Amino acid sequence: MSIRRHLFPALLLGLACESASAQCQEGPxxxxxxxxxxxxxxxxxxxxDVDPNCCEIGWDEFCVVISEEICGGLACPxxxxxxxxxxxxxxxxxxxxxxxxxxxxxxxxxxxxxxxIDLATDICSTPLCELRIPSGTIDESxxxxxxxxxxxxxxxxxxxxxxxxxxxxxxxxxxTPRDTDWFSFQLEEASTVRVVLEAEFPAQVxxxxxxxxxxxxxxxxxxxxxxxxxxxxxxxxxxxxxFLIVSAGFERIGLRAFLPCPLDExxxxxxPSPTYFGVRYLLSLLPGETSxxxxxxxxxxxxxxxxxxxxxxxxxxSDDSVGDLDCxxxxxxGxxxxxxxYWGT
Amino acid sequence: xxxxTKNSSMLTLIVATFIASTGFGQITDFEFTLEDVVLPKGxxxTxxxxxxxxxxxxxxxxxxxxxxxxxxVILSGTADGALAFDRELVGFGQTDxxxxxxxxxxxxxxxxxxxxxxxxxxxxFDGLPNGEFDETPRRLDAGRECRCLRVLDINLDGDxxxxxxxxxxEDVRVLAGDGTGxxxxxxxxxxxxxxxxxxxxxxxxxxxxxxxGELDLATISLGTSRLHLNRVVDxxxxxxxxxxxxxxxxxxxxxxxxxxxxxxxDGDGSLSCVLPQTAFGSQWFALFELDxxxxxxxxxxxxxxxxxxxxYPAVGxxDGDGDPDLVIGHALPGLVVFLExxxxxxxxxxxxxAQTFFxxxxxxxxxxxxxxxxxxxxxxxxxxxLDKLVLMRNGLIGGLAGETSEADIPDLQPLDPALVxxxxxxxxxxxxxMPAEARALHRAQSAEPPVTSDERxxx
Numbered sequence: 001m002s003i004r005r006h007l008f009p010a011l012l013l014g015l016a017c018e019s020a021s022a023q024c025q026e027g028p029x030x031x032x033x034x035x036x037x038x039x040x041x042x043x044x045x046x047x048x049d050v051d052p053n054c055c056e057i058g059w060d061e062f063c064v065v066i067s068e069e070i071c072g073g074l075a076c077p078x079x080x081x082x083x084x085x086x087x088x089x090x091x092x093x094x095x096x097x098x099x100x101x102x103x104x105x106x107x108x109x110x111x112x113x114x115x116x117i118d119l120a121t122d123i124c125s126t127p128l129c130e131l132r133i134p135s136g137t138i139d140e141s142x143x144x145x146x147x148x149x150x151x152x153x154x155x156x157x158x159x160x161x162x163x164x165x166x167x168x169x170x171x172x173x174x175x176t177p178r179d180t181d182w183f184s185f186q187l188e189e190a191s192t193v194r195v196v197l198e199a200e201f202p203a204q205v206x207x208x209x210x211x212x213x214x215x216x217x218x219x220x221x222x223x224x225x226x227x228x229x230x231x232x233x234x235x236x237x238x239x240x241x242x243f244l245i246v247s248a249g250f251e252r253i254g255l256r257a258f259l260p261c262p263l264d265e266x267x268x269x270x271x272p273s274p275t276y277f278g279v280r281y282l283l284s285l286l287p288g289e290t291s292x293x294x295x296x297x298x299x300x301x302x303x304x305x306x307x308x309x310x311x312x313x314x315x316x317x318s319d320d321s322v323g324d325l326d327c328x329x330x331x332x333x334g335x336x337x338x339x340x341x342y343w344g345t
Numbered sequence: 346x347x348x349x350t351k352n353s354s355m356l357t358l359i360v361a362t363f364i365a366s367t368g369f370g371q372i373t374d375f376e377f378t379l380e381d382v383v384l385p386k387g388x389x390x391t392x393x394x395x396x397x398x399x400x401x402x403x404x405x406x407x408x409x410x411x412x413x414x415x416x417x418v419i420l421s422g423t424a425d426g427a428l429a430f431d432r433e434l435v436g437f438g439q440t441d442x443x444x445x446x447x448x449x450x451x452x453x454x455x456x457x458x459x460x461x462x463x464x465x466x467x468x469x470f471d472g473l474p475n476g477e478f479d480e481t482p483r484r485l486d487a488g489r490e491c492r493c494l495r496v497l498d499i500n501l502d503g504d505x506x507x508x509x510x511x512x513x514x515e516d517v518r519v520l521a522g523d524g525t526g527x528x529x530x531x532x533x534x535x536x537x538x539x540x541x542x543x544x545x546x547x548x549x550x551x552x553x554x555x556x557x558g559e560l561d562l563a564t565i566s567l568g569t570s571r572l573h574l575n576r577v578v579d580x581x582x583x584x585x586x587x588x589x590x591x592x593x594x595x596x597x598x599x600x601x602x603x604x605x606x607x608x609x610x611d612g613d614g615s616l617s618c619v620l621p622q623t624a625f626g627s628q629w630f631a632l633f634e635l636d637x638x639x640x641x642x643x644x645x646x647x648x649x650x651x652x653x654x655x656x657y658p659a660v661g662x663x664d665g666d667g668d669p670d671l672v673i674g675h676a677l678p679g680l681v682v683f684l685e686x687x688x689x690x691x692x693x694x695x696x697x698x699a700q701t702f703f704x705x706x707x708x709x710x711x712x713x714x715x716x717x718x719x720x721x722x723x724x725x726x727x728x729x730x731l732d733k734l735v736l737m738r739n740g741l742i743g744g745l746a747g748e749t750s751e752a753d754i755p756d757l758q759p760l761d762p763a764l765v766x767x768x769x770x771x772x773x774x775x776x777x778x779m780p781a782e783a784r785a786l787h788r789a790q791s792a793e794p795p796v797t798s799d800e801r802x803x804x
Contacts, residue, residue, distance in 0.1 A: 087464070094493055106489065106513070110463040113489070115514065152590075153540060155599065176768060178542045206539045214571070214589025221538050247541035253515060254541040 008176055023048060023055040029067045034058040041094060042069055042074035075108035082120040086112045092322065096124035098275060103258045106257040115253055122202060122225055124251065129227035131200055131280050132168060140170035140181060144261035144279065151182030151243060152212035156311035159184040159243060164193065168283045172203075172247055173261040175273075178254075180247040187283060190238050190328060192288030197222070197246065198230040200278030201259055207235065209242050223251045226277055234288050246283055296342040312339055351360055373670075373685040373700035376664045376740035377724070379423040382420065384732045387412050389562070389780030393727050393734060394708045396445040396454060397422075399476030404684040404716065405431070407456050409440035411729065411780055417443075417458065417470075419478075420734075423775075426716030426723065428734065434470055436461030436482045446496040447472065448505050449526035459491035459509060460484070467494060467509050471526065485528055488514035492776075493548045499560060500531065500580025512563070512789070515544045517564060519580055534575060534582035536564055541570035545773060547603045554607065554616050555639030563605065563618065565774045570601050572633055572641070591620055591631035591758040600624040601772025602631075606658040608669035611692035615642075621655035621673050622646070623772045625762050626684075628655040630673065632685055632694055635804045643692075649673055650699050651758065653680040654775060659714035665741050671696060672724060676775055677783065678790050679705025681726055681737065702737070703755050706730030706787035707778070708770060731784035758790045 024045065029038035037044040037055045047066045048055035054063035076091025076097035085158045089108045100120045101108035107116035139162065142148045149160040159182035162168060172179045176229040185191075197205050203226075224231035248255035260273035298303045298311040314332040315323035323331035325338040354479040384390055389757060403422040417437045417782065421431040434456070441461035449456045450656040453472030460466045467485040470478040479513075488511025497508045502540040504524035510517050521531035535546035545568040561575040573588040594600050600622025607616045610632065628649040636642030649655055653675030662668045664685060671684040684696040694763035704771060709729040714735060716723040723739040763772045764786070778786075 106463065108487075113464075114486070115489075151539075156599075174542065178543050179459075180539060204538065204541070207392060208539060212590065215643075216571075217588070218537065218539060218586040218588070219584060221535065245539045246540075249538065249541055252535065252541040256543075291756040 006047060009131050013068045026058055029059075029071060030182065031276065032060045032064055034060070038063070038067070039079070040071070040075060040077070040090065042076050042098070044070035046070050051226070055236045064133050073101065073105055078112065083117055083126065084112075084163075085114060088112065089226060091116075091120065092122070093120075096120050099124055102274070104253055105257065118250070118252065126226055126228070127155045128164055128277065129200065130278060131198060131282060133280075133282070136159050137167045137169040140168055140182065140245065142171070142172055142179075143175045144163045144175070144179070145263035145265075147177060147179065149182050150177075150180050151178075151184075152216055152243065153182075157212045158182075161185065162244065162283070162285050164285055164287055166285055170246060170283060172201075172259065172281065173279055174211065174257050174259040175249055175261040175264050178247070178256070179261075180245055183246070183283065183285075185242050185244075186239055187239050187242065192234060192327075194232040194284075194286040194288045195222075195235060195244060195303050196280065196284040196286065197224040197233070199224050199226055199246075199281035200254055201248055201252055201275070201281070203281050204247055204251065204254070205283070206245045207242065208245060209240055211241075213327065222239060223252050224251070224281075230282070236288075242284070243285065246281060284345075296339040298322065298339075304339060304345055308339060309336075312336065347417070363455060371697050373683045373697045374747060375670075375683050377684070377702065377737040377793075379702065379704070379739065380385075380427070380757060381735040382734040382736060383430075384408060384410075385416070385433065386417055386732055386736065387414075387489060387780075388416055388418055388732050389729050390418070390433055390727045390732065390734065391440065391729055392442045392708065393712055394443045394445045394726055395422075395712060395714050395725065398454065399444070399715040404714065405476070406725075406734070407443050407445055408727070408734070411439045411441070411461065413439065415439070415455070425716075426718070426736065426738065428736065433537045434478060434480060434482070436460070436468045437484055437634065438464065438472070440468070440493050441492040442571045443462060444494060446505055448496070448507075448522060449603065450524060455526070457494065457496055457507060459494045461490060461492055461512075463490050463513060465489040465491045465511055465514065467507055467520070469526070484754065485520060486530075487511065487518055487520060488516050490514070492546075495549070495551050495553060502580075506531070506580065508562075508750070509551070510549055512547060515546065517546065517549060517562065517582060519582060523604065533580040534584075534586070536573060537566055537569045537571070537586070537588070540566070540568045546573075546778075547776060550605065550607060552607070555637070556614070557633050557639065558703045560769060562616065564609070565605050565620070567601060567603055567770065567776055570599055570770075570772070572602075572605065572620060574641075574703075576637070576639075586600050587794065589633060589638065589641045591622055591633075592644055593756075594622050594629040595624055595626045598626075600629060600631075601770055602775055603772055604657045608660040608671075610669060610671075610686055610694045612668060612690045613689045613692065617694070619658045619660070620672060621649065621658050621675075623645055623654050623656060623775065625654075625760070625771065627651050628653065628673075628675070630658065630671075634692075634750050640721050644693055646802055647694065647696060649684065650680060650682045652701070652759065653678050654760065654771070655682075655683075657708060657777065659713050659722070659724070663722055663724075663739060663741070665721060672713075674708025674711050674726060676709075677709040677760045677786050678703070678710050679728060679730070679787065681705060681708060681711070681724070682737075689766065703752070703757070705735065707775075708785040725766075729780050730787045732780070755791070760786065760790065780801075 024037035026037040027033040053154040075090030077094040082091035162183040298308040326334040368703040406420040408418040415436040420428040440458040442459035456470040469784040489511040490513035493510040508522040518529035519532040546566040562575040634643040657674040710727040721739040723743040726735040
């Protein structure tokens, strides 16, 4: 009795599974072939929503016409592995394919190129996570539908000051105009600083100096992948005005989509854009670790004197950190001044 | 007598002021005759390169185009500099740039093109004897939506290399050649990543701009409207990237820019980059002059045409006086605008008022060349919207010219700014216009406006 009771739902389930798999089977979506559905599930499902006959009777010319109309960008799963180049859009892991294409439409509309492979590699195996926000962070204070610190990307040229020791909690989105957060700081002298970036999304930070009118100097770019811990970047910088610019992207290319701003105005009847990653990041600017020693007691005898002077002179002109008392990277006059100022102490 | 003299002087001054204020007598006055080279319908020409393809001593041409079939036009040249349709080749898709060079040193030139379709890349039609080409092109991965390329020996190893620009992949790449026609990626430089998602580089120049013996890369991007400079070391494009933006125009607008041209206008040995500033209203162009360190030492903004949307600049000594003059191609309405260089040695840069040639739709590109070999500089104009090239033959030495178009100035309607979607910039929109769209806009501008009832009464 109990067997019979369970048999019927099981049969039903079996039929349902068979029916579902029958809906989207082999056969190209862009050619009539008479089979049920077509091989690209996303396209097949969309077409069969419009005309169920395409999945129940056969994939004919009419289905092809519908697919041409509505299947643009619906290429998941494709036929080739996600880690291989193909002139055909999409890749064979449906979830990974969709996630990649949501962030870069090119991959499902044009071809699966090296950027798509890289993007899939970087984000498909990335778990979602939320940043743990330490106490004492400074809020960026830029609503996601405003552009208050977009630096040279806006005529206002405004940026947010960041000081050594600051930890900024910011957000960035890919809604239009795309958000870029410019943080400005000034160094009085050559210094080593440590930039730490951690984000809920693939984040890029660029290092710039100069002024918007020019020369605006782009020095380097770094990325921090989501949920992969903080990216620490040690930079040796000269005196002057500097910018750190945080936005969505990777070292090789920007991330153009799928980090929407919930405050964006929607058209009537328009649904909010879906999102996958969070939009928050933590940016810290810290004094860097210096390899030089600032202690003029070079022989460690407790007194700064002749023996220390001798040691310094032996290192004269070299980049030995032992004699580099002013941390400028070379043993020279500045270090002698420092040593003499401690003479006898 | 002194009164008379004074009066004469004052009259002269008044006349001179009037002349100066009207520009009479100070207008650029070059002599060109215009000759259409009609291309097959639907080509949508974007770029032309001139080369003697068949070895007969005359310049031939290859024309790239924005057509989805990938059609490429080959024009055959004659001794008098004329160009006539010869044949078509079919490549991978739309193309935005073409260069002709012998990549493998076999004595037969190749056609190298930037594929402007989103798939991007570089397509090569391999050269065969007698000016023929392999009809099946090959493709090199060179980034998304390539819009510009150059062929040169960038790493000085004796083999030609290809440098290509990916508009949608935000980069410039060096594809190093091995001398057999094969290429491998040597260097990639991301352009303006701080403009996140919108840098849209459009064009570049590779030459020793600061005369230090090393090549420099000068890139212009639609998204930043800036000039970006990088140094090239051992064939590699190196950081940092220095960039400058032009001064504002028309009450604080930031003009857009797509292409630049380099010349020493003031004869002081330093090159300046001309950047036409595309904007609604009066047209301007910026001059960025380099200093000894290779930085932009001086920025100048100067007036250009009062009509059209400035797009593509080129430089040539059109009056044969030894200094470079300027020509700017315009879009919608299509104009070719010459500006005679009147800069005193050492500057500041001065140009006579613009001389305008009409009859174009959208001047997409121009090449300065001595077509007939008569010693003066002619101009080949590429009109994307009207499927034609226009040969502008210089009458300076050849003596063919003798009329200018000033006598017949058509009544052209300016482009309605409302046609440009709010989500894009004017210069990006122009760069993306398909030939058919440009043609429709050109027709609308050229059509006589409807006669109002007031006008009818007046007539």
